[in-house]
Amino acid sequence: MAPLIRWLTAVLLLACATQAVGDSIEIRDFDSPVQKERYRDLTSSMRCPLCENQAIGDSDAPISGDMRDRVYTLLQDGQSDTEIINHMVDRFGEYILYNPRLESRTYLLWGIPVALLLGGGVLVVLVVRARRNASTASLSASERDRLDKLINRKRSP
Amino acid sequence: MKRRLLLFLPLIGFLVLAAFFYYRLGEDPSYRDSALIARDFPAFDLTTLDEPETRVDASLLKGEVTLVNVWGEWCPTCKQEMPQLLELEDRGIRMIGVDYRDTRKKGRQFLNQYGDPFELNIFDPDGDLGFDLGVYGAPETFLVDADGVIRYHHTGYIKPEDIEDTIMPEVEKWRR
Incomplete structure (x- = not known):
């Protein structure tokens, strides 16, 4: 009986472990706490183009994942916040900004x-x-x- | 008398705002113009769906008005859209596909099953070209003029009535 219970426990634990992997929590390494803070600010200031009024930092939509990846890559490249925002607006339009930029329009x-x-x-x-x-x-x-x-x-x- | 009129100012303000909001109520809130209108088709260097050794770039889209359709095997509305794409090809429009976030095998199977209106398909497994096009869901269709400039963008699938209502007029407009 005991070996059976041990075996079942092992199977259950394994099931939990794969579940956690399946949820794909993003793990990112940042060079500095400042960079981490900038990543958080940027991903919470951009709106997901697919899901209306959810920041890309909160959204499970595939496009939000792609956009987070891009923000991260550009941060690692040493680009400024403005450059990163312009990069995204060039592709997805002004719509994605929660704070519209100050311009003639x-x-x-x-x-x-x-x-x-x-x-x-x-x-x-x-x-x-x-x-x-x-x-x-x-x-x-x-x-x-x-x-x-x-x-x-x-x-x- | 003048003072009396001034009292109506808030009411007038309210009516203007109410009219504005009422007018906007009928519109599709998810509709918006692509950021790429009137800009060059983004640069890319990718292979084609059927030939892993053949590389293509944005020069592919010069010389003729072309419809670029972003699709994927995983996208259910792309199946519903296919008859309209075949119809557009029948009408003599040059069609180029972008197989977005797909595998070669599944992409080919999809075209074999539902039809292949495309002169060729750009294979974009990582969605890099899709990202530069600002694609956030498939299908999406871009009209590119003979100079390789994006002129029109259609989000979502092309419905049968869209052929006459929007796509053909846009194609004719940019062919001139």
């Missing part, structure tokens, strides 16, 4: 929030000023008289 996109904020500020200043002036200027002479009476104060001539 995206001025409006980046500009609108700033414009709204400035516009709102100007509006607030204008409204406050208008209110301040309105409180005294918009009363006619008779209205002012009446107001003075109401608050029981005789205006000195």
